[in-house]
């Protein structure tokens with residue numbers, strides 16, 4: 556297989572030590588849930604204002620290597636008429652794009668979902684490349700329900716589709732982030748979360764290898780291994796770090812370019828502490844950092860509250876959140 560070395564330049568930029576990736580790629584619907592946290596209506600102007608705060612905060616390039624956008628935001632502009640991807644590129648931040656089209660339930664498989672979005676993906680990637688995107692994200696969702704969910708059948712189906720996405724991305728010169736999110740809500744134990752995450756990642760990487768995806772030009776976005784949020788015993792950062800790293804060592808080949816974490820609905824403080832505990836465990840075969848959405852955006856939304864006069868405060872809150880997570884990615888919090 557001929558390797559596309561341009562992918563490695565992007566990977567190296569994205570995984571620069573002490574930096575992370577902001578996932579600002581909420582669909583228009585999900586962006587509404589974020590705005591609702593500060594009682595703002597889900598209108599295009601509010602979505603644009605919030606993204607403009609995130610993308611133009613002075614100094615973020617010290618901590619952020621990349622930003623993932625959604626279709627409507629990669630086509631959007633600042634109030635001064637600069638395209639969002641151009642704003643990011645100008646500060647040395649790599650623009651990225653979420654390309655999956657969300658999940659659907661599957662007849663006959665209660666509680667499981669499959670990710671949509673392969674149709675016309677080659678053409679969509681060409682368009683996104685022209686708009687400035689150099690990396691992409693595809694998320695699959697794994698729900699845990701005692702012994703019977705997830706099923707091997709649906710894990711395999713999702714992994715094949717994710718692999719097809721990764722192939723098309725690499726062909727287009729775009730680094731694929733593969734994101735199997737094991738959902739943290741529920742009453743499952745840490746042990747079950749570890750078992751399911753390990754199995755998911757094993758199936759994913761064996762499928763990626765089977766279909767000749769170049770792992771050196773690919774980034775894994777993973778959940779941390781956590782007991783369900785309704786499980787009686789919540790997990791300490793050290794226990795999360797041990798379970799998460801055990802999982803990776805059982806499933807992620809060493810030539811995978813790197814691993815970034817989603818926050819998965821943990822509080823910002825908890826996500827950062829867990830990341831710090833993982834980094835403190837010492838050097839791993841892969842660079843490991845963060846790619847949070849809610850854990851970074853929540854304090855920014857709260858500082859902003861939709862008010863023009865609070866924009867500078869919101870940008871400071873963003874810088875503070877990114878700095879804390881960047882320090883945590885080095886185990887220096």
Ligand code: 13P
Pocket residue numbers: 578694734816817818819820846847848849850
């Ligand atoms: P959270 O950090 O809010 O989990 O989001 C990350 C992400 O990219 C989810 O797809």
